[in-house]
Amino acid sequence: MNKLWMFILVVVLLTGCSSQKKTPTHQYGGFQYKEIEDYSPFGSAPYGTPYVDSVLFLEWDASQAWRKDKVGGIDKVMVLKHETKGSIEAIVYENKRYNDMFNMGIFVAYSSNNGNTWDYFYTGLTQGAPMYIKWYSKYPLIDTEGNVQIEACQMNWDGNSHWGWMSPPVVVKDGLLITFDLETLRKDSDCDGLTDIEEARLRTDPFSKDTDNDGIPDDLDLNPRCNVPRTDKTIIYEVILDESIRIPFYDREDPLTIPLEEIAESYYCTDTTRTVMIVTDDPDIRSIQPKTRRIIFLSSEEIGDSKLSPGDLERTRFSPLEKQEDGSYEVNVYHSSSGETYRIVKTLEGWVIKMTSLYIE
Ligand SMILES: [Ca+2]
Ligand SMILES: [Ca+2]
Numbered sequence: 125m126n127k128l129w130m131f132i133l134v135v136v137l138l139t140g141c142s143s144q145k146k147t148p149t150h151q152y153g154g155f156q157y158k159e160i161e162d163y164s165p166f167g168s169a170p171y172g173t174p175y176v177d178s179v180l181f182l183e184w185d186a187s188q189a190w191r192k193d194k195v196g197g198i199d200k201v202m203v204l205k206h207e208t209k210g211s212i213e214a215i216v217y218e219n220k221r222y223n224d225m226f227n228m229g230i231f232v233a234y235s236s237n238n239g240n241t242w243d244y245f246y247t248g249l250t251q252g253a254p255m256y257i258k259w260y261s262k263y264p265l266i267d268t269e270g271n272v273q274i275e276a277c278q279m280n281w282d283g284n285s286h287w288g289w290m291s292p293p294v295v296v297k298d299g300l301l302i303t304f305d306l307e308t309l310r311k312d313s314d315c316d317g318l319t320d321i322e323e324a325r326l327r328t329d330p331f332s333k334d335t336d337n338d339g340i341p342d343d344l345d346l347n348p349r350c351n352v353p354r355t356d357k358t359i360i361y362e363v364i365l366d367e368s369i370r371i372p373f374y375d376r377e378d379p380l381t382i383p384l385e386e387i388a389e390s391y392y393c394t395d396t397t398r399t400v401m402i403v404t405d406d407p408d409i410r411s412i413q414p415k416t417r418r419i420i421f422l423s424s425e426e427i428g429d430s431k432l433s434p435g436d437l438e439r440t441r442f443s444p445l446e447k448q449e450d451g452s453y454e455v456n457v458y459h460s461s462s463g464e465t466y467r468i469v470k471t472l473e474g475w476v477i478k479m480t481s482l483y484i485e
């Protein structure tokens with residue numbers, strides 16, 4: 125009797141399994157995606173986006189008027205796909221605020237009240253690295269559950285090069301449909317105003333409102349990972365980083381003098397603050413109060429010998445403040461495609477700074 129029941133059970137299970145054809149789903153960056161057959165192949169609409177026939181062509185429009193057109197608060201030129209369904213309106217768009225200058229991050233703008241108010245979410249994805257999000261997706265952008273879905277394909281990103289975009293991209297796997305579900309986009313485990321996805325990019329603690337315990341919550345803190353006491357040289361780095369425009373070049377003007385006792389005011393993040401990364405163990409630098417950019421400091425131990433991850437935060441590097449034979453200091457600053465050298469002298473009036481060389485790649 126037992127064996128007979130077992131036999132029946134096995135037959136039922138096997139038939140049940142074989143009669144159900146399930147589309148396999150996969151995970152990428154916390155989002156589900158599935159393979160689809162009726163997709164728009166990569167490159168089937170190579171130019172333009174919904175609001176722009178061709179970005180390259182528009183660059184020649186001297187009025188630059190197209191730059192000012194917005195939808196849902198987003199520059200139209202950055203929009204990949206835009207759709208309205210009932211009271212829901214959704215936009216998938218590109219933005220650089222969490223990427224280096226060569227790559228674009230993928231964001232979602234979402235309104236559930238006919239476009240009266242909008243929420244903006246970072247997906248954590250970098251365009252083409254390795255997921256390429258297709259603006260020419262023919263699938264509806266808003267799915268039956270009100271989540272955002274869009275066609276994508278997987279590219280050959282080597283994860284180690286700023287210059288990957290210069291070589292022809294190769295599609296590894298085409299015909300993917302990725303779903304940016306609202307629950308994952310919105311998740312903010314510590315309720316500090318930064319989503320878990322943003323905190324992963326910024327290397328802040330997703331389970332602490334104030335990662336560095338300096339009293340400024342993560343979403344407002346322009347230096348959210350370091351709570352390091354100021355030194356006499358902190359002010360030098362603050363001026364070089366945020367106000368280099370004040371520093372005169374060569375001997376064309378008198379050098380800038382920063383009073384030794386100048387105390388930095390407090391500045392906070394806004395919705396449009398860009399984030400850059402500096403890898404340093406130097407307390408003179410780690411103690412700065414940035415004004416215009418959020419700085420993510422990583423120690424050399426934290427970064428180890430890890431390669432640049434796809435489209436990661438833009439990096440600025442500083443040489444140590446080298447004392448010269450004449451008693452002055454020299455520091456070199458390297459950005460993605462430019463760099464400067466500064467000469468600094470300590471006087472009774474303060475730090476006297478001028479730029480001594482500048483290069484742009
Ligand atoms: Ca958070
Ligand atoms: Ca946090």
Ligand SMILES: [Ca+2]
Pocket residue numbers: 334335336337338339340341342345347348
């Ligand atoms: Ca803080």
